[in-house]
Amino acid sequence: MLSEEEKRELKEMAASSTLREEFRALRNNSRDLEVCVNVDQLVQWLTAVSRICPNRVQPRPFVRYVNVKI
Secondary structure, X not given: OOOHHHHHHHHHHHHOHHHXXXXXXXXXXXXXXXXXXXXXXXXHHHXXXXXXXXXXXXXXXXXXXXXXXX
C-alpha cells in the first residue's frame, strides 16, 4: 500500500513530460541492446540515468587479488 506522500510523488513524476521522455528513452534503449549505440544516444542515456540517480558515487577501495586462477 502506498502512503499519501508516495502517491503525491508518483503524481508529480507522471506530470513531468521530461521525466516521462527520459523513462521512454531508457525503455527504448533497453530493447535495442543489440544495436550499435552512437555517442549522442549514449550521452542522452547517461543524462537520463544521472537525473534518476543524482547521488555521487562513493569511492571504493581497490581490492588486490593475490591468487588469481584462470
